[in-house]
Amino acid sequence: MANQPARKKDTGKTPKHDAKSKEAGTKQSGATVVALPPGKKHTINDIARLANVSKKTVSRVINESPFVHEETRTRINAIMKQVGYSPDPQARGLAFRRSFLIGLIYDNPNAPYVINIQEGALGALRRMGYELVVHPCDRNSADFLADIRHLISRQKLDGVVLLPPVSENAELATLLREVNCPYVRVISAALDDPQNLVLSQDRQSAAEVADHLAKLGHTRIAMILGPANYRSSHERLTGFSEALQARGLALPPQYIAQGAYTFESGATCAELLLSLAEPPTAIFAGNDETAAGVYRTAYLRGRRIPDDLTVIGFDDSPLASRLCPSLTTMRQPIRDMGRLAAEKLVAKVAGNIDPSASQTAVIPHLIVRESSGPPRR
Amino acid sequence: MANQPARKKDTGKTPKHDAKSKEAGTKQSGATVVALPPGKKHTINDIARLANVSKKTVSRVINESPFVHEETRTRINAIMKQVGYSPDPQARGLAFRRSFLIGLIYDNPNAPYVINIQEGALGALRRMGYELVVHPCDRNSADFLADIRHLISRQKLDGVVLLPPVSENAELATLLREVNCPYVRVISAALDDPQNLVLSQDRQSAAEVADHLAKLGHTRIAMILGPANYRSSHERLTGFSEALQARGLALPPQYIAQGAYTFESGATCAELLLSLAEPPTAIFAGNDETAAGVYRTAYLRGRRIPDDLTVIGFDDSPLASRLCPSLTTMRQPIRDMGRLAAEKLVAKVAGNIDPSASQTAVIPHLIVRESSGPPRR
DNA sequence: CTGAAAGCGCTTACAG
DNA sequence: CTGAAAGCGCTTACAG
Numbered sequence: 001m002a003n004q005p006a007r008k009k010d011t012g013k014t015p016k017h018d019a020k021s022k023e024a025g026t027k028q029s030g031a032t033v034v035a036l037p038p039g040k041k042h043t044i045n046d047i048a049r050l051a052n053v054s055k056k057t058v059s060r061v062i063n064e065s066p067f068v069h070e071e072t073r074t075r076i077n078a079i080m081k082q083v084g085y086s087p088d089p090q091a092r093g094l095a096f097r098r099s100f101l102i103g104l105i106y107d108n109p110n111a112p113y114v115i116n117i118q119e120g121a122l123g124a125l126r127r128m129g130y131e132l133v134v135h136p137c138d139r140n141s142a143d144f145l146a147d148i149r150h151l152i153s154r155q156k157l158d159g160v161v162l163l164p165p166v167s168e169n170a171e172l173a174t175l176l177r178e179v180n181c182p183y184v185r186v187i188s189a190a191l192d193d194p195q196n197l198v199l200s201q202d203r204q205s206a207a208e209v210a211d212h213l214a215k216l217g218h219t220r221i222a223m224i225l226g227p228a229n230y231r232s233s234h235e236r237l238t239g240f241s242e243a244l245q246a247r248g249l250a251l252p253p254q255y256i257a258q259g260a261y262t263f264e265s266g267a268t269c270a271e272l273l274l275s276l277a278e279p280p281t282a283i284f285a286g287n288d289e290t291a292a293g294v295y296r297t298a299y300l301r302g303r304r305i306p307d308d309l310t311v312i313g314f315d316d317s318p319l320a321s322r323l324c325p326s327l328t329t330m331r332q333p334i335r336d337m338g339r340l341a342a343e344k345l346v347a348k349v350a351g352n353i354d355p356s357a358s359q360t361a362v363i364p365h366l367i368v369r370e371s372s373g374p375p376r377r
Numbered sequence: 378m379a380n381q382p383a384r385k386k387d388t389g390k391t392p393k394h395d396a397k398s399k400e401a402g403t404k405q406s407g408a409t410v411v412a413l414p415p416g417k418k419h420t421i422n423d424i425a426r427l428a429n430v431s432k433k434t435v436s437r438v439i440n441e442s443p444f445v446h447e448e449t450r451t452r453i454n455a456i457m458k459q460v461g462y463s464p465d466p467q468a469r470g471l472a473f474r475r476s477f478l479i480g481l482i483y484d485n486p487n488a489p490y491v492i493n494i495q496e497g498a499l500g501a502l503r504r505m506g507y508e509l510v511v512h513p514c515d516r517n518s519a520d521f522l523a524d525i526r527h528l529i530s531r532q533k534l535d536g537v538v539l540l541p542p543v544s545e546n547a548e549l550a551t552l553l554r555e556v557n558c559p560y561v562r563v564i565s566a567a568l569d570d571p572q573n574l575v576l577s578q579d580r581q582s583a584a585e586v587a588d589h590l591a592k593l594g595h596t597r598i599a600m601i602l603g604p605a606n607y608r609s610s611h612e613r614l615t616g617f618s619e620a621l622q623a624r625g626l627a628l629p630p631q632y633i634a635q636g637a638y639t640f641e642s643g644a645t646c647a648e649l650l651l652s653l654a655e656p657p658t659a660i661f662a663g664n665d666e667t668a669a670g671v672y673r674t675a676y677l678r679g680r681r682i683p684d685d686l687t688v689i690g691f692d693d694s695p696l697a698s699r700l701c702p703s704l705t706t707m708r709q710p711i712r713d714m715g716r717l718a719a720e721k722l723v724a725k726v727a728g729n730i731d732p733s734a735s736q737t738a739v740i741p742h743l744i745v746r747e748s749s750g751p752p753r754r
Numbered sequence: 755c756t757g758a759a760a761g762c763g764c765t766t767a768c769a770g
Numbered sequence: 771c772t773g774a775a776a777g778c779g780c781t782t783a784c785a786g
Contacts, residue, residue, distance in 0.1 A: 041530060043779055054757045059781065067755055086531045090467045090476065091779030094762045099467065111695070115488040119513055131532065133508055136496055153418060154463045155508065263699055292699040299701040318488070322640055322669040322696060324676035420763055431773045436765065444771055468763030471778045 042085045050083070051076045062087055089131075099156040100130050102345060105148060106163035107139045110289065112317045113334055117163060117186070120338025128346050133157065139166050145175055152181050159183060159345045161338075164200075168231045184345045186337055188232040195348065198341045199361040202232045203239030205330045206284070208366050209312050210243035212328070213282050216374045218310060222255035222280035224269045224290050230261070233286060236314065240284060259286050259293075266293020274301060274309075281375035282310035288317045291327055291371075306373035316367050325370035332364045419462045427460070428453045439464055466508075476533040477507050479722060482525060483540035484516045487666065489694045490711055494540060494563070497715025505723050510534065516543050522552055529558050536560060536722045538715075541577075545608045561722045563714055565609040572725065575718045576738040579609045580616030582707045583661070585743050586689050587620035589705070590659050593751045595687060599632035599657035601646045601667050607638070610663060613691065617661060636663050636670075643670020651678060651686075658752035659687035665694045668704055668748075683750035693744050702747030709741045 044062075048055040053072065060068045061076045068076075079085075093099045102125055106114055122132050135151055137144060151157065159182040166172060167185035173192060176183045185192060188202040213221055223240055226233030241251040254276060257269035266285055270293060273280055285291035291313035295305065303309050305325055313320055313329035320327040340360050421439075425432040430449065437445045438453045445453075456462075470476045479502055483491055499509050512528055514521060528534065536559035543549060544562035550569060553560045562569060565579040590598055600617055603610030618628040631653060634646035643662055647670060650657055662668035668690035672682065680686050682702055690697055690706035697704040717737050 041533075045779080055780080056757055057755090060756085063781090069755060072755085084527075084530075086527075088471070088779050089532060090470045091762090092781075093467045094465070094471055094764085095779075095781030097762070097781090111492040112488040115491055118511065122511065122513065131510055134495065134499065134511060136499065150461075150463075153461075155466060156418075289699075296699075296701055319696060319699060322666075322673075322700070324672055324701070422763080432764080433773055434771090437772085440765090446771060449771085465763050468778090469765075471780085472763075472765035474765090474778070 041088070042083050044087065046083070047076065047080055047085055050079050093156070097156075098158055098349075101133050101155055101157050102130050102342065103151065103155070103157045103160035104132055104134045104163070105137060105160050105166055106135075107137050107166045109163055109165075110315075110317060113315070114163070116334040117161075117338035117341070120335035120340075121161060121342040122338075124339045124342035125346070128342075130158070130342075130346060137166065139169060145171060148172065149175060149179060152176075152179060157181065158349045161341045161345060162186065164188065164232060165227075165230050168229075182345060182348045184341045184348075186341055188235045191231070194360075195344070197360065198337050198344065200232070200332060200337065201361055201364055202235035205314070205332075205364045206236040206239030207243035208364075209284050209314075209330060210240050210247065210249075212366055212368070212372065213284070213310065213312070214244070214247040214249055216282070216310065216372060218282040218375050219249060220255070220278060220280045220375070221249060221251065221282045221284065222257065222273050223251060223284045224257045224259040224266060224273075224286050224294070226259060226261040226286040226290075228258065233261075236286065255280055259290050261287050261290060263289050263293045263296070266290035267296045268293070270294040270297035274298075274303065280309075282312070282372070284312045284314075286314060288313040288315045288320045288327060288329055291329070292319060292323060295323055295327075305371050307376060310372045310375070312372055320367070321369070323371075328369045328372040329367055330364050331367045333362050337362050418465070419460050421464065423460070424453065424457055424462055427456050470533070474533075475535055475726075478510050478532055478534050479507050479719065480528065480532070480534045480537040481509055481511045481540070482514060482537050482543055483512075484514050484543045486540055486542075487692075487694060490692070491540070493711040494538075494715035494718070497712035497717075498538060498719040499715075501716045501719035502723070505719075507535070507719075507723060514543065516546060522548060525549065526552060526556060529553075529556060534558060535726045538718045538722060539563065541565065541609060542604075542607050545606075559722060559725045561718045561725075563718055565612045568608070571737075572721070574737065575714050575721065577609070577709060577714065578738055578741055579612035582691070582709075582741045583613040583616030584620035585741075586661050586691075586707060587617050587624065587626075589743055589745070589749065590661070590687065590689070591621070591624040591626055593659075593687065593749060595659040595752050596626060597632070597655060597657045597752070598626060598628065598659045598661065599634065599650050600628060600661045601634045601636040601643060601650075601663050601671070603636060603638040603663040603667075605635065610638070613663065632657055636667050638664050638667060640666050640670045640673070643667035644673045645670070647671040647674035651675075651680065657686075659689070659749070661689045661691075663691060665690035665692045665697045665704060665706055668706070669696060669700060672700055672704075682748050684753060687749045687752070689749060697744070698746070700748075705746045705749040706744055707741050708744050710739050714739050 044055045044058050047058045051058065057068060057072065058076055061073050089100055104118060104121060118134065125132055133155060137147060162183055162185045164187055167187045183196060184198060185196055186198045186200065188200045190197060190199065221244065223237065225237055244251050257272055259265035259269045266289065270283065273283060274297065283294055285294050291311050294311050298305055298309055305311055311327065313327045316329045316331035320329045344360055421432045421435050424435045428435065434445060434449065435453055438450050466477055481495060481498060495511065502509055510532060514524060539560055539562045541564055544564045560573060561575060562573055563575045563577065565577045567574060567576065598621065600614065602614055621628050634649055636642035636646045643666065647660065650660060651674065660671055662671050668688050671688050675682055675686055682688055688704065690704045693706045693708035697706045721737055
């Protein structure tokens with residue numbers, strides 16, 4: 001690399017700027033000026049002057065317009081890189097009438113879930129020149145919708161990602177369509193146009209749990225549900241009970257407990273289930289939090305997991321591997337879902353509705369740990 | 378309230394606009410026009426026209442300038458409220474040469490910690506008209522500093538909040554001072570000017586743990602440290618050992634294990650400690666994750682908590698109450714720390730260095746649960 | 755392929 | 771206490 005032949009030395013081009021000399025100020029010496037008063041950023045005008053073109057041409061390079069001479073483009077790009085120029089997002093947004101801001105709207109899913117979605121989305125958004133505005137909210141608040149409407153108009157969000165359970169809110173989706181705000185819903189059932197969804201495949205996942213339990217030889221199998229108004233709860237129940245049935249097993253009503261995806265509800269429901277005359281030998285908890293609640297009850301009652309009771313979770317949250325015994329659970333590729341949602345949303349914002357991305361779904365799989373085993377004879 | 382006398386009805390003021398009729402377009406009928414073409418937001422010009430003042434006066438009201446007639450202010454505020462006007466942050470930022478964006482920079486603290494800080498900060502920032510830009514990073518990456526420098530200049534961040542462990546990074550602090558970016562470090566030791574800190578009081582907290590163990594009657598007490606290059610690890614050790622000493626108890630070297638604030642390190646260190654000829658009867662794990670690792674080892678070795686072994690954590694993360702037995706731990710008011718950091722930072726950005734806020738520290742306290750008890754005789 | 759003019763929605767000096 | 775002009779850093783039509 002160091003001793004490349006100096007070719008094209010005879011091109012006849014004069015790379016020096018024929019300094020227009022107006023406005024060029026102190027910088028019209030031969031050498032390219034890089035330094036700037038501290039705290040001062042280069043602007044598009046600086047680049048234009050350095051490159052000896054109009055700011056419009058620089059703008060074209062920034063926005064990757066095809067109508068720029070290859071040589072010009074290369075030169076301008078080099079200069080921008082050299083001085084460390086990056087266009088001001090605010091000025092850009094103002095002129096574009098766009099914000100390059102994507103909202104992340106969520107209510108109450110657990111912390112690891114939010115963090116993972118967030119980091120997945122952030123990675124993708126940064127690459128594409130967007131930033132993320134996180135917006136925790138309360139879907140039961142009276143001004144839930146007004147609050148979000150205000151956020152969107154105030155910040156001129158280019159789009160929003162919705163996490164369950166707010167992703168299931170039909171009114172919110174309607175509002176977003178009304179105000180013409182592109183959105184992607186991370187959700188467990190196809191409640192919308194595929195282009196607005198990232199699907200989490202809860203039904204298939206629950207079926208995998210059923211399969212695992214069936215293979216272990218369990219016949220007295222119970223399930224703890226999530227909140228009745230959570231779609232994922234419904235999906236998991238359907239997938240689980242259908243798969244059991246397909247394997248000749250039943251999920252009788254007394255083995256279905258109404259939980260709430262919480263630790264406390266898991267403990268309470270397990271209490272109920274383990275008090276039955278014929279208690280189940282396996283419990284599919286709605287999620288990992290619920291499973292921890294089941295552990296709690298088993299602990300208090302002196303039931304050993306998995307010898308006396310098999311427990312399965314859902315999420316593979318950090319909690320799952322910290323419990324003793326470690327928890328068998330379904331792993332959701334949550335980070336990927338965040339990334340996918342971001343990519344899909346930006347594609348929509350940019351106007352390319354990629355049909356291949358239309359059926360965005362993600363494949364979870366079972367992580368078998370210590371909490372599941374064959375039923376005691 | 379409902380039947381207040383209608384006073385001031387004889388003020389003689391005509392609230393109607395003597396429409397200047399130029400530019401007033403179609404809206405010059407008597408009634409105030411609120412509706413707008415869908416997707417179109419009101420601008421400062423709309424408000425000015427509706428209020429029959431210059432946009433500068435509206436600007437003064439927005440920015441709470443004292444130089445506005447009270448009557449004028451009231452009228453303009455009413456109009457803004459009525460049409461649901463809020464100034465465009467991008468235009469505002471561009472003109473102000475400020476972004477109203479605060480960065481949250483963190484590397485690797487656990488998810489609940491980040492979420493709580495985030496929501497605490499967000500609550501405060503929103504009230505003050507700022508938004509939060511979250512920025513997960515990798516402090517071991519080669520371009521760690523360049524990455525952050527770039528983020529700040531690209532987004533023109535008005536300030537940043539630093540979370541441990543990056544808050545302890547001296548180079549980063551130096552960089553921030555160089556580029557003249559206000560910052561607040563959430564940190565466990567006063568490594569900086571008080572106005573740049575929110576202190577987490579790790580030393581006092583660890584002392585409280587020592588006190589609890591002493592009162593229970595433990596004499597063979599061990600501690601698992603965090604990473605050597607984490608300041609909090611040092612603080613907790615100092616606070617713990619000094620407090621033990623003050624109570625006539627020792628923390629001999631063989632009872633000090635080098636952990637890493639992780640589940641795995643907790644398990645490994647516990648293995649070591651419990652293999653000693655005279656194993657400790659109590660272990661102060663560096664944090665809750667580490668405590669979970671201790672639980673794991675105790676579980677595998679058939680040691681019962683708290684009968685055979687007392688375990689104390691630090692953080693009161695969600696994990697603490699989910700473990701069986703539930704974990705005695707120090708609760709840090711993390712949400713408050715996020716709020717405080719945001720408030721402090723904005724005060725600095727706005728130029729008021731509130732001296733009363735200079736010693737911002739937060740008071741943790743011990744949550745006694747099931748994992749601590751007297752030593753077995 | 756390139757540029758001069760006008761504008762995005764707000765603000766800062768500068769006048770009154 | 772109030773306003774007309776110019777500008778923040780970028781873009782969109784509109785011309786060449």
